[in-house]
Amino acid sequence: MSANASPVETARTPMEPLPEDIARADMYALIAALFYAAPSADLLKAIASAAPLAGQGDTVLPQTWEDLKHAAARAEPQSLREEYDGAFITIGEAPVMLFGSHYLTGFLHEKPLADLRRTLARLGLARKDGVHEPEDHVAAVCDVMRHLILDSDFEAQGAFFAAFIQPWYAKLADRLEATPALTLYRELGKFTRAFLDVEGASFAIEE
Secondary structure, eight states, X not given: OOOOOOSEEEXXXXXOXXXXXXXXXXXXXXXXXXXXXXXXXXXXXXHHTOOOOOOOTTOSHHHHHHHXXXXXXXXXXXXXXXXXXXXXXXXXXXXXXXXXXXHHHSSSSOHHXXXXXXXXXXXXXXXXTTOOSOTTBHHHHHHHHHHHHHXXXXXXXXXXXXXXXXXXXXXXXXXXXXXXXXXXXXXXXHHHHHHHHHHHHHHHHHO
């Protein structure tokens, strides 16, 4: 599966990650790609034909993955472009906001974004040229997690997740699930919540 949208870049040389961490990084990359832009026909096809998730215990993650795959199999790229634009890109406030500051403060470009920018600078990460969305866009913070996983820096992953993803991802998922016009993106909200719930539980075990 290819999910190449990457809102951030790094000058660091990553360590060799473990296979299970590559799988985690791939999931973050996929979530980032789907939230960054409406998916192409090729990406939808790749999601629809992807293997089931195994080894997730009694979590709901495997079922939400299957539901996302089924939504991808039924989706039409043009309809999803319209769904994406209607939900996330409109004049004025979009029906579903994709920025952490909005869920944490009710406004954009607030203190959580400033804190995030300082953290990214300390990590050696920067927003790519040509990317105009603030760094607290859900695609961007998921892409940061992808970078940290591929760097095999578990401590940095946990700290970043706790500070810049865990406080608001459930609110975004709630909003996606409560927006009746959504199809694939409602299922993406459920899958994102389930995946990040597993991530949060894993970090808590390691504390």
